[in-house]
Amino acid sequence: MKSKLIKVQPEDNVAVALVDLYQGDEVEFEGESVKILNDSKAKHKVALVDLAAGDSIYMYGVLVGKALSPIGKGGLLTTENVKHEASSVSQKTEITSWNVPDITKWKDRTFMGYHREDGQVGTQNVWLFFPLVFCENRNIELLKDVFEKELSFHKASRQRQLLRNLISGAPEDTAIAEAEAEEAIFKNIEVKFITHQGGCGGIRQDAVSLSKLLAGYVNNPNVAGATVLSLGCQNLQIDIFKKALSEKNPDLKKPVLIYEQQQEGTVEQMLAKIIKESFEGIKKANQIERQPASLSKLKMGLECGGSDGFSGISANPALGYASDLLAALGGSPILSEFPELCGVEQELVNRCVNEDDAQRFMQLMKDYEKSAIDAGSGFDMNPSPGNIKDGLITDAMKSAGAAKKGGTSPIQAILDYGEYVTKPGLNLLCTPGNDVESTTAMVGSGANVVVFTTGLGTPTGNPIAPVLKVASNSTLARRMPDIIDIDSGPVIRGEKTIEEMGEEILEHVIQVASGEVEAKADALGQDDFIPWKRGVSL
CATH class of the missing domain: 2.30.130.110 (Archaeosine Trna-guanine Transglycosylase; Chain: A, domain 4)
Known part of the structure; x- marks a missing residue:
């Protein structure tokens, strides 16, 4: 060194x-x-x-x-x-220029994706089950048990096999080989399940916000169709969800099967109907196959979590370069986590293509920080104990490194939580800094792949979009190889440049988007989903 x-x-x-x-x-x-x-x-x-x-x-x-x-x-x-101390910002102070990266080697590249009728392209092909209200979580779990076991979408648990062997006194690895031999019945479709604690209680605005998020998941190109369960009397009514879905895509062609328990009779009758009709939809979705697609069809969420003092000098700027490459190719990188943009607002405001977006970004930041202060907290309390232990001792210090994920390209759009990405180029999306809430939101806004940098390690995944982990240091990559997809430690050691590592990240994204490589989070079955609850409970 x-x-x-x-x-x-x-x-x-x-x-x-x-x-x-x-x-x-x-x-x-x-x-x-x-x-x-x-x-x-x-x-x-x-x-x-x-x-x-x-x-x-x-x-x-x-x-x-x-x-x-x-x-x-x-x-x-x-x-x-x-x-903590950060500079204040009130307006654009300059018009920034962008040194567009050389995309010669990438401009004719494609990935193998699932084409949808609206022109979007998925990196996965998922039939999604979810409830409009937490009262239906049990029925979702029952359906999950039935579909996963009978369709063999997931390998039998090694942990369950181990416990069986311990109970019977057999050698620990006796049945593990058999468990790994299971094969899925369908080759081109996955079935995934979401549960949550929302849809009723709270305030009506929370129900509307959740409806937008769930509608975004249905509209996400990784989803082929959906089965939706409603109780009937909850705040998040079916018509609210349908309105949100129509606003996302007025001409949606995907099958969306909706069931209201209070109109269906017994649980057994309802589940039998759901299983029959959903199975037919799944069979049809399985006929969709991967086809070549332009890299401009990638919408890449940019996330960080469990950050350390190296994140801002290795993994984050490398991801930022990958983001710039994708933006130059006509794709849509998505930068979120607004509490972790505190202190770099001026740079981001100056990068906004139009003045309205610059003003909107500043207003969203001010409103968010005020809500945190009104709750007795503030952006200055954002760094976690793990962040502080590893050198990120102020929010502005953490933010300055976190913002590097967004590279240097112009900002084409500013989106509030629940809004959908429609413009190519870098999009800023208002979300919390919490890993899962932010990742959940970016996928709900259309991200068909997420790249997640980490210095301490996190297993975070998503039900419908692959989440790739980039380690900021090689020690982490060696210690947790089952969750780390890419090691940016060579940057710290001076063995690779930021640009070289950024290209390596984009190459890995293309392989995962094409189904050639499985994201580690998907291999672990890590399907995390947490909506952002912005209101109080009533």
Whole structure:
């Protein structure tokens, strides 16, 4: 390793430790010696100049905090001596230019996807079951048990086999080989199931918001058809859901089977009807086969979670370059997690193609932060204990690194939660920073693949869209190989450039989108779904 410290932008006054440093170490950096004043673990931040109390701290070229007490050159930044601080923004201050990446090697590439009648193309072919209200969760679970077992969509659980062997006293691996031998009856279709705790209670706005999210899942190109269960008396009425679906796609051609329990009679009668009619729909959907599609048909969600001090200098900027490549190819990258854009608003506002979007972005950010403050919190409380432990000690510091996932391309649209992506190029979508809530929302807005960077590790997946994990460091990739798809650790070691790693990410996305490689989250059966509840319970 050539250096033990790295500075992201020339104007930064702090650097990231690339290895563990110890008090008294002399580190050569940018032509001068930096004496380390405190033991500093890799990923944490070290001052490059003497900082007095109240001095501004810059990283990624933006304000990320202020010193609470003096920090000497070579001193460690901690939650005790630094507080969150971010620059304010009120308008566009400049028109930014974009250095479009060279897409010569990509412009004629295709992926093998499932073409829908509305022109969208899926990376998966899913028949989706879900309820409009939590009262129907049990019936969804019953249907899940029936369809998964009888259609053999999932391999028998290795854990269940292990327990059987322990109970019987057989060798631990006796039946595992048999469990792995099961084959699905249908080759071109998966059946997935969603449950949730919404649809009634709360406020009516929550029901409307949930209807938009669920309608987005039906309209997502990865879905071939859907079976929807309603109780009948809940806030999220069938007509509200149908309205949301019509707004997403007025000429939707997909089969959507809707059942209302209070009109169907007994549970047994209703389930028998659902099974018969859904099975016919699944059989028909199985006839759809993959065909070549332009990379412009990819809508790629950009997510991060379990971030560490390396995320912003390896995995996130590499994903940002992949995002730029896709934007240049006419695809639609989607950047979300608004609490994790705090501190970089000015850059994002300046990248908005039109003034209305710039104003909308600022208003959504202000409204979101106000709601957090009104609830007794704030964006400054966004970093998790895991983030802080691994060097992300302020929200602005975390945000400046997280925003790198969005690359440098112009922002073509600003969307509120539940709105659907229709424009090529980078889209910003208002969601929470919570991993699953954000991923859930991006897929509901049309993402047919999600790339998820992580420094600490997370198993997050999605019922209808593959979620690829990019490790910020090789230690994580080696420790959790069952959840990590791509290792960006070579960037930290200086073995690959950001651009090279970005191209590797896009190549892997194409393979997964074509069904050639299975996302690790899908292999684990990790189907996470959490709607964002913005209101109170009544």
